[in-house]
Amino acid sequence: MTTWSNWSGSVSAVPARIERPRTEAHLARLVREARKVRVVGAGHSFMPLCETDGTLLSLADMEGDIEVSADCTRASAPAGTSLDKLTDILWKRGASLINQGDVNPQALAGAIATGTHGTGATLGSLSTAARSFQLMTHDGSIVSCSPTENPDLFQAQRLSLGLMGIATRIEIDVLPAYHLEERLEVYPLSEISERWDQLAAENRHVEFFVFPYADLAMLKILHPKPSEGDMREQKDMDDTAFRRVCDICKTFPFMTAYLQRRLLPKQMKRRRVGPAYRIFPSERTVKFEEMEYELPRANGWPALREVIAWIRKRRLPVAFPFEFRLVAADDIWLSPFNGRVGASVSMHQYHRMAWHEIFAEAEKIFRAHDGRPHWAKRHTLTTSDLHALYPQAAKFCAVRDSIDPPAKFANAHLSQLFDIKAKS
Numbered sequence: 001m002t003t004w005s006n007w008s009g010s011v012s013a014v015p016a017r018i019e020r021p022r023t024e025a026h027l028a029r030l031v032r033e034a035r036k037v038r039v040v041g042a043g044h045s046f047m048p049l050c051e052t053d054g055t056l057l058s059l060a061d062m063e064g065d066i067e068v069s070a071d072c073t074r075a076s077a078p079a080g081t082s083l084d085k086l087t088d089i090l091w092k093r094g095a096s097l098i099n100q101g102d103v104n105p106q107a108l109a110g111a112i113a114t115g116t117h118g119t120g121a122t123l124g125s126l127s128t129a130a131r132s133f134q135l136m137t138h139d140g141s142i143v144s145c146s147p148t149e150n151p152d153l154f155q156a157q158r159l160s161l162g163l164m165g166i167a168t169r170i171e172i173d174v175l176p177a178y179h180l181e182e183r184l185e186v187y188p189l190s191e192i193s194e195r196w197d198q199l200a201a202e203n204r205h206v207e208f209f210v211f212p213y214a215d216l217a218m219l220k221i222l223h224p225k226p227s228e229g230d231m232r233e234q235k236d237m238d239d240t241a242f243r244r245v246c247d248i249c250k251t252f253p254f255m256t257a258y259l260q261r262r263l264l265p266k267q268m269k270r271r272r273v274g275p276a277y278r279i280f281p282s283e284r285t286v287k288f289e290e291m292e293y294e295l296p297r298a299n300g301w302p303a304l305r306e307v308i309a310w311i312r313k314r315r316l317p318v319a320f321p322f323e324f325r326l327v328a329a330d331d332i333w334l335s336p337f338n339g340r341v342g343a344s345v346s347m348h349q350y351h352r353m354a355w356h357e358i359f360a361e362a363e364k365i366f367r368a369h370d371g372r373p374h375w376a377k378r379h380t381l382t383t384s385d386l387h388a389l390y391p392q393a394a395k396f397c398a399v400r401d402s403i404d405p406p407a408k409f410a411n412a413h414l415s416q417l418f419d420i421k422a423k424s
Helices: 024-033 083-092 108-114 151-157 189-202 239-251 253-260 297-314 356-368 383-389 393-403 412-418
Strands: 017-019 037-039 055-057 074-078 130-136 142-145 166-173 179-188 205-210 216-224 269-275 288-296 322-327 342-350
Touching (some): 024 166, 189 205, 189 216, 239 342, 297 342, 297 356, 383 412
Parallel strands (some): 017 055
16 A cells, blocks of 8 residues: 655555546546545645545646637636646746746645635635636536536635545636746845835735744745846745754754844845746745634734744744735635635744644634634634634535535545535
8 A cells, every 4th residue: 555645744644546547537437436535736735635545636647738718818727737837838828827826836726726825915816716617526427617607516616625526627817928026135024014015005916934033024026027038046045054944943942043033134135037937936845834824914913923922932943934925805615815805824834843732822823813724734623613714614515515415525634624424
């Protein structure tokens, strides 16, 4: 038997089968034969979303072309296509994603199913770009859904955690290809706080990274600009040096505060312009565990300040920086941004250091500020929490009950969270 594990190594499973179908017919046969099915992309979920003792499928080899409309505003792609591959092909055909997060190995279907997002006060998560889906259901049949065809299924599928079926093809909104200017600058966190609303209003994308024991933060601004020729390569952080710092923090936790105050230079201004699909992602080779909470925009800064003050007071060895972003409101049933513009606060910990208790206590702070978790990042929500935080969760569950009565696509984690019981 083969053991599967996620990117950080914190989630593992021993599936009965691991398969990589190439055709829809092969996929249908595997689904019909399976007792339980989950689909895995790059394994970038920190929750056990892909964990199964049944059949684990990768759609990375599924055949199918990537199609782009003549006006470069719509694209259709096999659902298992990685964002890395998708964005490269889109660019060659004159199109770009509307927005991206800061890593790109995820599968298109997985990114949409979990509400993956970038930053931008007027820009929604990748789920908001979805316009139609082809889904394989529990008996191997194909059903299509869109705002006009099976609209309730479409609403649930926009952020589904893989519970409705297996997406085989997805149509999304895109934009004509564009370039971005990237600026990396270091400022006191207090100065970024004072300028935050202005920065968010003046730039398409703005975010910052701040270590819990540092007073300086790295501000990252992206804004559309005309091409300036060949793009210069640059990184927001030297992974080799940062890994060394993390290893020191693991061995000597008391050194964490001292080292973090010296990681960022007091003066840093870097700039480059390049294709959007190359500017958005960063290479992350230092593994970590992550919890991310999406808060009402007005609550973002108070929550960040409180959790940093708590870490400092307790002298907790948190090796990674916080990441702070903005995301537009949407109307997706299970979206953390449903009905409200969000401030996204990501909390990371080096994967070789303790994180369970630290995350559990920090989560209380985020929940007290009316936070909702990113579904693929660490959280401890219960069924009652789900229905309290998401008024339309009952609609989602009703659609799931209808489309997958035997609960073939529900694993142990999701069955517990959604109180799913199989029906014959």
